[in-house]
Amino acid sequence: MSVADGAVEPAAAGVPADLAVIGAGPAGLSAAVVAAEAGLRVVLVDAGIQTGGQYWRHPDEWHLDAFAEPEHTGHHHWARYRGLRERLRRHIDAGRIVHRAGRQVWRMDGDARSGFLLRTTAVAGADAAAVDDRAIRAERVVLAPGAYDRQLPVPGWTLPGVMAAGGVQAMLKADQVAAGRRAVVAGTGPFLLAVAAGLVRAGVEVVAVCEANALSRWAVTPLRALQEPGKLVEGAGYAAAFVRHRIPVRTRTVVTAVTGEGRVTGATIARVDSAGRVRPGTERTADVDLVAFGWGFTPQIELVVGAGAETRIDVDGSLVAVVDVDQRTSVTGLYAAGEVTGIGGAVQSCAEGELAALAAAVDAGLAISAATARRLRRRLARGRSFAVGMHRASPVPEQWATWLRDDTLVCRCEEVPLSAVRATVTDLAADDARDVRVTARPGMGMCQGRVCGFALSCLVAHETGRTRRAVDVEPLVRRPIGTPVRVADLAALAEPAGPADLSPRKERS
Template sequence: MSERAHLAVVGAGPAGLAGALAAAARGVRVTLVDAAAQAGGQFYRQPARALGARRPEALHHQWRTWERLRDGLARHVAAGHVTHLTEHHVWCVQRRPGSFTVHALCGPAQEEGVTVRADAVLLATGGYERVLPFPGWTLPGVVTAGGAQAMLKGDLVLPGRTVVVAGTGPLLLPVATGLAAAGARVAALVESADPRTLPRRAPALAAAPAKLVEGAWYAGQLRRLKVPVLARYTVLEAHGTDRLRTVTVAALEGDGRIRPGSARRIPCDTLAVGHGMLAHTDLAETLGCTPTGAAVRVDAEQRTDVPGVWAAGETTGIGGAALALAEGHIAGRSIAARLSGGVPDPQTWAPAARVRSRQRAFFAALEAVYAPPAGWADRITDDTVVCRCEEVTAGRVRTAAGPLGAGDLRTVKLLTRAGMGWCQGRMCAPAVAGLTGCPLTADRRPFARPVPLGVLAGLPDD
């Protein structure tokens, strides 16, 4: 292995950790760059050290797996094989002939620029929540489901005393059980999907029996904690003046329409809502990696079509921690072989490849079941804010696509400013696409996050 063989891993969640450890164990120098103060990502999010949590394992599944990752990282850091850069926010990865430069912001105000030069890059940037708007969703007390979980795991605080968990997707289960077990009163788990459709996809689901056992465990916990589950229900509106007071939910017919007479109000001070996950692909798009749907396309080695760039985990498609670990391990082995000038032997990662295949089939089946309910866009009133950054309403978005004739998200953005704010459309783009009928396509941005002008001015001329 050449002394200059150096891998930059962006993201220290399950995929990034697995990739970094697999590559470091085979002689590659690794720099692990992550925005969080501790490794683990969202799945293994740890309480802040200053809190002195005595039993952090109580908030986690697969704690032994996390311990192996944590201890492996510590050993490689101590040995000098891995450099772990915490609280470093990557805003661009620049491709150069034969190398890459990773640009990051660090410091409390993110005003200091740092660069890392590497021979290869593994993008393990994870995913983020899709939240579809509804009247009242901007009220204080309405949070994302993952945000509520992050508050509990990272800060050991509850988002409220009486919580409704709503939306669709497997994430709602650990959020509801975690909040209830920690002392919140979960007034209802409102799931728009119909669990009775799961048996139709039994062959794909049976490929991952451990996930089925996990789902059954959550169902048992919900019963034990006396959490009411409303299947085939959706949130119609959140109510309150200064903050959230109640939510209106209603049952869904098979075609997605609201069942007449089924609406009911549930008092609560917090609504934790989410409608699945989307892949973080900003850095991959900047590098020119080809997408497949809403994720990054990779081959059997987890290579993108840009030489020297690998991707793993939610970046390549939403699939949970087990899939991310398998993909990260495969990527790390492939990178080590390629950087040494050899040709990887797929047999060396055959067990991980089998896990990858089963998990991908499992989550493809789940994705079909846990889709947002049909007709959700029709229930959004014209005065509902869709783009929170620029305060653009659904009525303005509909006008752009109707009388003004916008046929794509970029034109809608130019006409309404929806997507021009701080988040650059990450939050509102799915809603804008649903309201207008435009395809949800990713924008290729030069930067993955806002960057101070002083950092740009301080970059070398080359």
């Protein structure tokens, strides 16, 4: 039955949810509302105090109505977010969805036979006293944790004023604050255009957008681009903004070093060949106070790996979850949607979330629209084709490590230089990233390899002459504790783990 028939009762205290959705970005929001509409009782868990994830990051909810137009915050598909948010609100009010905001899942155990147990902890600034939220039980789980910025080290990348492109955009979206006055945006991929356009709207002078690859790489995928007309329209909008503001776009150009005393004052820009090697004599220095690096994104794969689900290396080099045509992972009762299955954008993530919810409903014995599922599968096939073309047109340069010096820090947390990584391989015969990590300690600091993990695995593969494989990368993200956790939540493990109270209650202020 559907919720319209009134057959779904609000989740009672001590009753496991039919479905837990982890993440409230495009994929998670879509999964939660579609699952509720299919007749499942849902608990939505997200680290954010507000819904929307990184893509729809926005000012606080009290001012949401002031941002009805996407131009105000640089958002795309803003009307879609507002629609999802309104559907979520209605389901929360009706008791079909329980929203646990400001909570991170730091461990997940179980399976579809015994049920899943999610261990959660409060994020900084959230209500840490919600003891009933520490353990949440659900019969099935949709993982939609999203992704974060991929980092590559260069000399000077630890200086204040060097930021991930996503961090720059987050400040613009959430606070309408620019991180500098004169900037260079560097890396690869279409996301550079979005960040540069946002900076210009905020009054920042963008001296250059440095794209590491040649635009001719896009020529091999014209049909894939035509399958996504929305992307073409979006790109045309960026092109118009660049012409209007006279933003120079330099292809096959990279930032090889950042300079400054105490903070950024300059960036070394150089031309590169097709493999990413610097062309001698092309280096020049740009006076800037902000360097925004965008090398793509890294899926938050920790819970997937922790659950024992199958993974693979995607076309962009990311470790992603393996799913079937309906978003089921290799673990029964566990589904994955959004960037954790491959970086493809918000529209793709929404469709994956919807399909995952429908699959969960089918597996729970509920009837769904077969036509809707077929439509979503076709939509996803087109989107994935475009994503493959985009990643092939915007790869991380093969020889990016040649930009580094021996004293360049690879791991900023543990201050491990490139020379230490190389010495571990050449002198101690370490042949994979895990061995290097244990010996030289890159990835053993505060971030646990989230910042340096991709670069470390690439460097070790380069030094050993091996191809990066899923089995080489998984040890870098396999953690018994997936996120920073409060001591009180660890101490609570000594207490009996009863089901969480999933009864509706007012949102905390």
